[in-house]
Amino acid sequence: MSVEKITSLFKEELSVVNLGLEGFAEDLSGLGVPVIQVDWRPPAGGDARLAGLFDRIEANTGLDVAAANQEAAGRILKGKPTVVGIGVAEKDIPGMHKKLILHAGPPVTWERMCGSMRGAVIGGLIYEGLAGDEKEAEKLAASGEIIFEPCHHHSTVGPMAGIVTASMPVWILENTTYGNRAYATLNEGLGKVLRYGANSPEVIEKLKWMETDLAPILSKTIALHGPIDMKNLIAQVLQMGDEGHNRNRAGTSLLIRELAPYIVMLDEPKEKLSRVLKFMHENDHFFLNLTMPSGKCTVDAAADIEGSSVIVCMARNGTDFGIRVSGLGDQWFIAPATAVDGLYLPGYGPEDAGLDIGDSVITETVGIGGFAMAAAPAIVKFVGGTPADAINFTRRMYEITVTENDTYQIPTMDFRGTPTGIDVLKIVETGILPAINTGIAHKDPGVGMVGAGLVKPPTECFTDAFEAFAERYGVE
């Protein structure tokens, strides 16, 4: 380009598309020039070894990854998550028993558990009457008498610490298309709650009330109402500013208005019914514990498809972040959990924060949550950032997904379907990581929630899964 041409170029109104290094975009943006930043990097970050693995996969002429991924994504789209009732963990969750404690994320031992998960385990043991106090509970937890397994190994998902014990009531969700079920506890609200590691007497007391009053009343209500079509509700809340992970105000509202005409019909003391309605009304996250098992029973149907590189599980336990891939069976690919970049509750800061934790990232796995943030611009008041960021998060996720949801749509993006079916090959190829928003638990046991924010999962679990995929399916 001649100097004259360059000079004339800069005399005009500039609209810039910047590839790669963000510094240029930031400089121009600072000068008020509209810039679209494209995160371009050489495929697989220019890593010749990884690029070679892509060649090995491609060389397998008997393999059609794209078709396998279409099958996996198609199963996600066809899923019909439905609330069929409320049960009790010990009775309803397959393999559950008194000495088994389920936790969020990939497998983790008591010794490696983070503070909030330890706090929740302690609370869970006291709640079950297996320990009289914190000390006893810690001793029991470390004794080897208690077995710890991931929720995900029992068709279950738990937000944050994700602790599920035998007596806890659980939502029972069924994917009516494929007949498989998923489970989750009922949401306790925000603040001092077990899932954030709090375990004081009022935490246990609330859990007991949930067991004796909340769950039986809601259980009878659902029996009277009939199954609740979660696919329809989730589609609606995306038109109402929720993304189904950290913003569930619309979902909680729709659930209440759906159930209230039936709750009022129950033969129970009206004070009890009123407390149930008030409890849900005062907790906008109540719906989260329904979007999560909805996601779980939906993506579970996409597991175990030969040749598919679609991620069917992402989960964190506060120590590790783990994923599972459809074509790679039950194997976890694990890397150290990362820190959350977020907004803090008054009196707390990053120094108080535990690392990324919880099974709630099942929402992103199924294409809502962080992947649908464009539908929920007001969420930035909770997790940080700007409405433009929220839209960009969603936009970028189309780069690493197989399809667009035909039911979950984003109004501001001309009703475009949410990016669905995360492809581990595309993640490694583009270097774009899944967008996740999340709550932040205190790093120590017994404290609770300290904030909420956005988190970048560790790259390694995706490259590890990719390598295993190449190993399993690639040829020389």
Added chain:
Amino acid sequence: MSVEKITSLFKEELSVVNLGLEGFAEDLSGLGVPVIQVDWRPPAGGDARLAGLFDRIEANTGLDVAAANQEAAGRILKGKPTVVGIGVAEKDIPGMHKKLILHAGPPVTWERMCGSMRGAVIGGLIYEGLAGDEKEAEKLAASGEIIFEPCHHHSTVGPMAGIVTASMPVWILENTTYGNRAYATLNEGLGKVLRYGANSPEVIEKLKWMETDLAPILSKTIALHGPIDMKNLIAQVLQMGDEGHNRNRAGTSLLIRELAPYIVMLDEPKEKLSRVLKFMHENDHFFLNLTMPSGKCTVDAAADIEGSSVIVCMARNGTDFGIRVSGLGDQWFIAPATAVDGLYLPGYGPEDAGLDIGDSVITETVGIGGFAMAAAPAIVKFVGGTPADAINFTRRMYEITVTENDTYQIPTMDFRGTPTGIDVLKIVETGILPAINTGIAHKDPGVGMVGAGLVKPPTECFTDAFEAFAERYGVE
């Protein structure tokens, strides 16, 4: 510009700002070039006489229109609309009596009433027991024995036909900042309803149930709950995809979850309570009859400010569109109502449509509704257009308003406040008309709703008001 320069210009990526004639913008847009269309016209449409009137207003050095408008807009922002209870029209609406029928829009006689308003008057007379059937009702309505007055003359607003009769239950709203009140009937739902001109026995029966069951139960509920802060609720629904006029799904949801814990506490047969909850649940427009009187009691506090050109009332009766201006007292400025450009219910089309009708445009007058459409992109499925149109409608309204609401914010526009305080001078200067979305009633009595859409109000009532303003406040 040299030919070479022009040629080189068109070789680059174009981003075009087009002033005036839309044809250029449409051509470029069709070619995939990003275009921002600016509706530029010469001030006052190049009308020398109107331009002269601006000069006359400006020549009045004792007049500070801007300050008067800031005062008016400030009063709108300071308003705190609050639900204080439910009453009965005859008892609570000032000046209401058995032979008086309130209607939407500016004054209109029985002879000039459109079909849906006639249908609603007939239904109202049957409902009141003043007529035994349709024939008797028509005769009575035409006899001169019944008095017709605008809702707006009685601190009241009514959607569509807006018919209010003596026995009807009414929401009582209070602007707690200024102490003034406003009233509206309870919303009947969609389909065959009085406000769309239907008057068959099931319409009357439902109105009776609203009088005997719905209103007393909600009245007791509010007594138990305490006043409802509508300002807070409206602020929230704008973060949840509502705009408060034709999309009220979030608002209705928030109202139900707010009231349900109290409804269940009432000493009433539970079947009755359940029916009330179900009725609200099945009618997403239930909240409209609260946003409307919220708007009314809010803008009423901005009326009668010397020198202010802020519009404090817009309303239509299906025959005429009328406005009132703060600095011009009670005078109506009226022009023929226009047709709505919209989407039709199955089996209906434009040939069935009555003209623009209803007091619901009070929502736009107070800066929500069409003015907040950017907050409610999903509304285009109901009223037509695209999400981009919804955003553009809101964006354009900043051109004709005095201020931005400090509480009602639009997430997708970086939480910018809704455009508030419509200035009739700015409308005439720019030629930009208020953006209104609305329901469509059948043109004949007794039918009901046929669709919903967008409507351009008639220019003349704004130019007439402007001329009166110049007459009142201008000097030679």
